[in-house]
Amino acid sequence: MNNLFNFIVDKDNKKVRVERSFNASLDLVWAAWTEPEILDQWWAPKPWKSVTKSMNFEEGGRRLYAMVGPEGEEHWALADYTSISPKTNFKFKDAFCDSQGKINEDFPRSDWDVNFTESGESTIVNVEITHRDLADLEKIIEMGFKEGFTIALDGLDEILSNKSK
């Protein structure tokens, strides 16, 4: 099963675009993104876990959650929902914060625009993240995934050497 997957870093516009198709109906995919108990099942890369403390999925509402590491370490983050068009699109502003939702101003916030399109038996999700500065991405990776998140770098050198030929 080969699903569409596109990952584009648009450096001119400081955007990251991720596109992926899923072999499931729009109803299911929408639920997976918007219901906390489902969202927690997949949002954090293993061995990290996503634990939603509160979530009010409506315009002006907020999701407050922790990324919990294998040693029990917690990184808190939130999403402030700014716009919702059911089963089509939702937008939010992210932030790092403490367990009470107090925003850590040292870290930049990014704007997320998540689009859903039905395509036959599958559903295509388009995520567009607009950063204040692309260098912010580095901070975000450090903050969210520094400990415990191992990255498969195997084979990357090979890809790069092919690319630079």
Next chain:
Amino acid sequence: MRRDVFQAIADPTRRAIIGLLAEQAMTPNAMAEQFDSTRQAVSKHLRILSECELVRQEQKGREIFYKLQIDKMKEIDRWLDQFRQIWENRFDQLDETLTKMKEKNDE
């Protein structure tokens, strides 16, 4: 990685220069011809790329060739790849979740 590296690659002309230099080392004159641009304009971009250590000068006879620093470029790619990897893992997990949801619905 410092912020300036990203500013360096944020410019389309500089990215095109990087693309050219990925093929072979070149002189500023040869690059200017490729871009239909002035040598001065190319030199300005090359200076920024040099400051970020993305290119290096090499004297060959009377001419100066610019060479891409592949290792530095790899650093950027590796770093962006981490982000890509996060999304791949996340979406593979979403596939599993959706499969479970479908099974549950069918029961």
